[in-house]
Amino acid sequence: MFSIGSLIQYLYFNPITDSKIKVQKDPMKDQYKTKQALSKSELGKAEQALKESEKRAWSILENIQEGYYEVDLAGNYTFFNSSMSKIIGYPAEEMMGMNYRVYVDEENAKKIFLHFNEVYRTGLLSKVDYEQIKKDGSRVFVETSVALMRDSLGQPTGFRGIVRDITERKRMEEALQKSEEYFKEVTENSSDIIIITERNGNIKYCSRSIERYTGYKPEELIGSSALTLIHPDDVNRAVVDFGRAIRIVDSTIPNAFRIVHKDGSERYLEGLGKNLFTNPSVAGFIMNVHDMTDHKKAEEQIQASIREKELLLKELQASKEGFHNIVERETTGIVVTYKNGIIGFANPAAKYFINRENDELVGEQFFIPMRGLDSLTEIDIVRKDGTVGAGELQTIETEWGGESAYLTLISDVTERKVYEASLIKTAEEHKKLDELKSEFIAIASHELRTPLTSIKNAVDIMAKGKAGAITDGQEKFLSMAQRSINRLSTLINDMLNIAKIESGKMRYQYKWIDLRELLRRASNRFQPLADQKTIALCMDIPPDLPIIFGDVDRIEEVLINLVGNAIKFTPEQGTVTIDVHQREAASNRAENVMRYVEMSVADTGIGIPEEHKERLFEKFYQAAHSLEKQDQSGTGLGLAVCKGIIEGHKGKIWYESIKDKGSTFHFTLPLIDLQKQYYYLLESDLLKAKQQIEPLSILLIEVRDLAGLKKAFGEKDNDSLFERIKEKIISGGIKTSDKIAVSLPDHEIMLIMPNTDQTGVQEAQKRIRQYIIGTGEAAGKCSGFLVASAATYPEDGISTEELVDFARGKIES
Amino acid sequence: MDKKKVLIVDDEVDIVETIKFSLELEGFECLEAHDGEEALAKARKENPDLILLDIMLPKMHGYKVSRLLKFDEDYKHIPIIMLTAKAQESDVKLGQETGANEYVTKPFDMDKLITLVKQYLD
Numbered sequence: 001m002f003s004i005g006s007l008i009q010y011l012y013f014n015p016i017t018d019s020k021i022k023v024q025k026d027p028m029k030d031q032y033k034t035k036q037a038l039s040k041s042e043l044g045k046a047e048q049a050l051k052e053s054e055k056r057a058w059s060i061l062e063n064i065q066e067g068y069y070e071v072d073l074a075g076n077y078t079f080f081n082s083s084m085s086k087i088i089g090y091p092a093e094e095m096m097g098m099n100y101r102v103y104v105d106e107e108n109a110k111k112i113f114l115h116f117n118e119v120y121r122t123g124l125l126s127k128v129d130y131e132q133i134k135k136d137g138s139r140v141f142v143e144t145s146v147a148l149m150r151d152s153l154g155q156p157t158g159f160r161g162i163v164r165d166i167t168e169r170k171r172m173e174e175a176l177q178k179s180e181e182y183f184k185e186v187t188e189n190s191s192d193i194i195i196i197t198e199r200n201g202n203i204k205y206c207s208r209s210i211e212r213y214t215g216y217k218p219e220e221l222i223g224s225s226a227l228t229l230i231h232p233d234d235v236n237r238a239v240v241d242f243g244r245a246i247r248i249v250d251s252t253i254p255n256a257f258r259i260v261h262k263d264g265s266e267r268y269l270e271g272l273g274k275n276l277f278t279n280p281s282v283a284g285f286i287m288n289v290h291d292m293t294d295h296k297k298a299e300e301q302i303q304a305s306i307r308e309k310e311l312l313l314k315e316l317q318a319s320k321e322g323f324h325n326i327v328e329r330e331t332t333g334i335v336v337t338y339k340n341g342i343i344g345f346a347n348p349a350a351k352y353f354i355n356r357e358n359d360e361l362v363g364e365q366f367f368i369p370m371r372g373l374d375s376l377t378e379i380d381i382v383r384k385d386g387t388v389g390a391g392e393l394q395t396i397e398t399e400w401g402g403e404s405a406y407l408t409l410i411s412d413v414t415e416r417k418v419y420e421a422s423l424i425k426t427a428e429e430h431k432k433l434d435e436l437k438s439e440f441i442a443i444a445s446h447e448l449r450t451p452l453t454s455i456k457n458a459v460d461i462m463a464k465g466k467a468g469a470i471t472d473g474q475e476k477f478l479s480m481a482q483r484s485i486n487r488l489s490t491l492i493n494d495m496l497n498i499a500k501i502e503s504g505k506m507r508y509q510y511k512w513i514d515l516r517e518l519l520r521r522a523s524n525r526f527q528p529l530a531d532q533k534t535i536a537l538c539m540d541i542p543p544d545l546p547i548i549f550g551d552v553d554r555i556e557e558v559l560i561n562l563v564g565n566a567i568k569f570t571p572e573q574g575t576v577t578i579d580v581h582q583r584e585a586a587s588n589r590a591e592n593v594m595r596y597v598e599m600s601v602a603d604t605g606i607g608i609p610e611e612h613k614e615r616l617f618e619k620f621y622q623a624a625h626s627l628e629k630q631d632q633s634g635t636g637l638g639l640a641v642c643k644g645i646i647e648g649h650k651g652k653i654w655y656e657s658i659k660d661k662g663s664t665f666h667f668t669l670p671l672i673d674l675q676k677q678y679y680y681l682l683e684s685d686l687l688k689a690k691q692q693i694e695p696l697s698i699l700l701i702e703v704r705d706l707a708g709l710k711k712a713f714g715e716k717d718n719d720s721l722f723e724r725i726k727e728k729i730i731s732g733g734i735k736t737s738d739k740i741a742v743s744l745p746d747h748e749i750m751l752i753m754p755n756t757d758q759t760g761v762q763e764a765q766k767r768i769r770q771y772i773i774g775t776g777e778a779a780g781k782c783s784g785f786l787v788a789s790a791a792t793y794p795e796d797g798i799s800t801e802e803l804v805d806f807a808r809g810k811i812e813s
Numbered sequence: 814m815d816k817k818k819v820l821i822v823d824d825e826v827d828i829v830e831t832i833k834f835s836l837e838l839e840g841f842e843c844l845e846a847h848d849g850e851e852a853l854a855k856a857r858k859e860n861p862d863l864i865l866l867d868i869m870l871p872k873m874h875g876y877k878v879s880r881l882l883k884f885d886e887d888y889k890h891i892p893i894i895m896l897t898a899k900a901q902e903s904d905v906k907l908g909q910e911t912g913a914n915e916y917v918t919k920p921f922d923m924d925k926l927i928t929l930v931k932q933y934l935d
Contacts, residue, residue: 446869449898450825453920457831460923466838489920 067163070149075100075116078158087142087165089134103132112144116159119146123156129166141170192271193291196284199246199277201225204284213269213291215262226287231258231266242273246285251275255289267293333381333391333410336400337366344400353381353391353410366408381412389414427693434692441499448492456485494637497557498619501644508551508648510681510741515545515580515597518552522559522578526567535570537563538577546582548597549672549680554645558653559599561638562665566603570662574604582671595671596651602664608657617643617653642667650680678750681741682800685754689793696793697761699751699768700807701725701786706747709785718747725749728772734764750804761790787811816842817934820861822852822878823896824871828919832865835923836930849873856882861891863933865926866913868897883912892933896921 061068067084071077076099085092088103101109108130115128129143145161193213196205203226206218214221214229221229230238234257245253256270271289276282333350337343346361381391390413398407461467463478470478500506519541530537548555559578566576579600608616619640646653646667657663672680682698689696703709703725706718715721722742729740729751739752751768753761765788772786789810797803819841823829826847833843844859846852848871856864856878864882868875875895882888894915915929 446898449919450828453898454825454827454831456920457828457835457923461831461834466835485920 065164068160069144069163070158070160071100072158073120073156075112079160084163087140087163088132089136089138089140094135103134104130105133108132116146119148119159120156123148129170139167140165141167193269193287193289195226195287195289196282197226197287198284201227201242213261213267214259229259231260234258242285245273245275246277249275249278255287256292267291268296333408335361335366335408335410336398337406337408338400339404339406341366344405350408350410352384353412355382378413379410381410381414383412383414390417424693431692437499441496445492445496449489452485452488452492456482456489459485491637494641497641498637498644501641501648506644506648506684507739508554508684510549511552512547513550513552513555514547515599516541518556518559519578519580521556522563525560526563526576529567530576533567533570533574534572535567536575537567538575540577540579542581545580546597546671548669550649550669551645555649555669558642558645558667559601561642562601562667565638566601566605566663566665569605570603571605574662575602576604577602583668596668597671598666598668600664600666602662604662607659607661608655608663609659613657616655648684678741678804679800681739681750682752682803685739685752686793686800686803689754692755694755695757695760695795697753697756697758697764697790698792698803698807699753699761699765699788699790700804700811701729701749701751701768701772701788702811703747703749703786705785712785722749725772729768731771734768756792758790758792758795761792765790816840817863818842818844818859818861819930819934820844820846820852820855820859820864822846822849822864822870822875823867824848824869825867828867828896831923832926835927839927839931841930841934847871849875849878852878853881856888856891860888863930864891864893865930866893866895868895879913894926894929894933 061081062083064081065083067087068079068081069077069084070079076097077095078097080092080095082092085095088095090098090103100112104112111130112128115126119126125145125147127143127145129141131139131141133139143164143166145163146159147161148156149158149160151157192207193210194205194207195203195210197203202223203221204223206221208218210221211217216229227235227238227242238255238257241253241255245251252272252274254271255273256268258266258268261267268291269289270292271287273285273287276284276286333353334345334347335343335350336345343361343364343366348357351357351359351361377393379391379393381389383389392411392413393408394411395406395408398405400407459478459481462470463475463482497506519539523537523539526537563576563578570576577600579598579602581598583596583598585594585596617639619637643653646669650670651668653665653667655663655665678698686696688694703721706721710716710718710721713721713724715724726740726742726749729749734740734751735753735756737754738756741750741752742748751764753764756764769786769788789807791797791803791807791810793803796806819836821829821832821836821843822845823832824847829845829847833845836843844855844861846855850872852864852866852870852875853873855861866875866879870878875897879893879895882891882893889912892914893912894917895913896917896919898919914933917926917929
């Protein structure tokens with residue numbers, strides 16, 4: 001029995017150059033010819049043997065699975081076995097003489113042609129595979145061996161070979177290739193890393209994905225130890241695990257370790273390792289790991305967020321407790337009411353405030369009628385000690401359980417109320433006392449002056465002999481009485497002044513003062529007295545004295561007091577000198593130089609002993625008493641009044657003295673910026689308003705059209721115009737406590753109105769406007785001439801500057 | 814020539830007396846009143862040439878007496894000299910606003926008062 005393999009071998013490697021294989025039915029002419037020729041030249045036995053051999057070969061050919069073919073040089077079938085026709089898929093009768101092109105497509109035809117051509121050229125045996133299409137249209141892959149056939153002369157006559165159907169093999173190959181590709185694709189592209197190491201840990205394979213996690217390309221790693229990738233802190237553990245794993249075949253160990261990326265960052269890998277040293281296809285330790293860094297990070301974040309949440313929860317708990325404390329224990333009553341008036345919540349404080357400590361209020365109608373949102377309502381409450389106190393109730397809109405509701409807060413304001421009441425009471429008492437004092441002063445001055453007037457009148461009548469002739473003795477005593485009457489009169493005036501200064505009720509009539517005129521009057525007044533005592537009264541007055549802003553009568557009083565004292569305490573032949581100088585004092589800020597006028601009254605008297613220095617300006621302190629017991633003419637109030645007046649004008653008063661040489665009294669008066677005079681005027685009134693807890697308003701009137709107003713009023717100069725306006729304001733009906741100040745340079749008039757609120761000042765403004773510019777047609781004509789604006793303490797400002805600025809701001813806007 | 818009539822109004826009889834004494838020495842005829850209402854009635858009845866008017870008066874305030882007379886066409890011509898023990902600025906202002914011609918603070922100098930009266934009546 002021939003094995004197929006050996007036959008094929010035979011056919012492949014022993015090309016039959018002149019074989020005489022008979023075709024079954026329709027053999028080719030040439031072949032017959034050859035056969036005929038051969039059979040003619042050979043003898044019967046040989047012919048018989050050959051026939052037998054042919055027969056055997058044929059039988060073999062017919063029984064093999066492989067196809068056998070012979071084609072001519074053009075590719076037309078000349079001979080083939082039945083397997084061949086089976087493979088090709090065409091019946092034998094059709095196949096004979098058929099060209100190979102019939103059953104292949106163009107591409108395969110080309111392939112076959114080139115291949116056969118190659119064989120033709122080289123004469124070498126070769127193999128080719130190609131795809132062919134069966135008659136039924138199905139496709140098969142075939143493998144063909146190709147050998148060149150030659151005739152007896154060695155000329156190529158055609159080709160022959162064995163054809164095998166390799167469709168199944170091809171399919172399996174393709175499947176394998178696909179599976180390989182798939183595996184490669186999977187290993188290379190999967191996020192997992194596959195590492196195969198040698199027994200010593202050196203990497204012999206790693207998937208491309210390793211680059212993504214380590215930064216190294218596989219080619220950089222292959223050959224080096226896998227341990228070099230592992231984080232130093234995890235190396236020991238990895239070595240131990242690996243050492244254990246390589247000793248046990250097929251053992252699988254989990255790996256979890258950190259590696260160090262090429263860029264230095266850490267990554268966390270996790271996976272499985274398997275000892276596959278005995279598996280020839282792997283022959284190594286295979287590790288399948290994946291990057292858990294992000295997962296780890298996410299896990300850490302989750303942990304952190306859990307910790308954070310726990311912390312928050314704790315805080316929430318704490319704040320809840322805090323809130324609970326407030327709601328349950330604190331002194332603020334809290335009531336939540338739904339919009340329909342039903343109570344949704346009430347805390348213990350709220351309950352005891354309304355004396356319902358032991359009742360459940362939820363569900364009840366609210367016990368206090370709403371008085372509008374955000375407004376404070378005062379209610380009576382029951383305090384913890386059982387007494388009734390003052391409560392303050394405030395309702396705001398809120399949400400309760402997702403529903404809109406009212407939140408009412410009840411505060412115990414009893415203590416505050418008590419304090420407020422005591423404050424008000426104190427203020428009232430103070431005010432009352434002050435009023436009492438004023439009343440006392442008014443009564444005292446009236447009650448003392450009235451009888452004094454009678455006495456004075458009576459004594460004067462007698463002393464002048466109008467009630468009949470008087471004796472020398474009578475005249476002496478009457479003049480004694482007259483002196484005392486004058487002293488008493490002065491004393492009453494001084495007491496009144498001191499009382500007013502001390503109670504802040506001294507009202508200064510600020511005006512522009514011509515100092516020269518003031519000094520001339522003082523000089524005229526004292527000249528007779530000085531002459532009488534043969535005292536020289538000297539004055540040193542510079543020609544360019546500035547005008548000052550103050551109460552001329554009061555300043556004159558100070559001057560009279562000081563000059564009077566100087567003459568009194570200066571012996572005969574002495575000198576009293578009055579000096580006036582303008583001075584400047586640097587203040588802490590360079591641009592804020594204080595300018596002031598200093599007046600001095602110097603005498604050549606006995607001087608004032610050092611021990612009196614501290615107390616000289618105190619009331620009823622009379623240095624003179626200890627010095628000159630016989631002189632009883634002082635009241636002990638003069639210097640105290642002087643000090644009060646000067647300080648009231650924001651000046652200073654002091655003295656220097658040398659015993660037996662004389663004393664010099666100085667006082668200063670600030671030169672007030674025209675712009676600032678209002679502030680000086682306002683300040684004392686504002687202080688009083690603050691002390692008395694009273695409002696105070698100012699009304700600032702600015703003349704816009706000076707010329708127009710002058711024409712309308714028929715006035716020629718500004719002074720007379722402003723005097724006229726002042727008169728009009730007065731006749732407009734102002735209170736006796738109101739003050740008027742005029743600032744000519746600013747064309748402004750300010751009306752200071754103590755104890756006048758915003759409504760009051762608005763009414764006054766309206767009234768004054770009518771008085772100044774009239775009503776109806778006249779008003780229309782003059783309406784642009786004046787503008788007025790008010791400011792009220794405490795609403796519009798609490799300092800003089802603020803009030804004036806507020807009023808000015810309104811005018812300007 | 815008829816003597817000029819001066820109405821002296823003060824609730825303090827001694828003051829009225831001393832003024833009256835002094836003015837009569839100067840040749841004036843003096844009338845007296847001791848409260849506001851009496852002052853007003855006497856002024857209207859006697860039509861004096863000048864009134865010396867105290868402020869703090871019983872029954873009717875001196876200011877009111879002054880205002881009533883000064884706003885009355887029949888009497889506004891009568892000069893009024895206010896006498897007061899009050900020496901506050903506001904009093905001065907009020908005195909002026911009520912139409913008084915002069916204002917004299919107690920205790921006053923009798924000679925000065927007589928000079929003032931003569932200014933209005935001569």
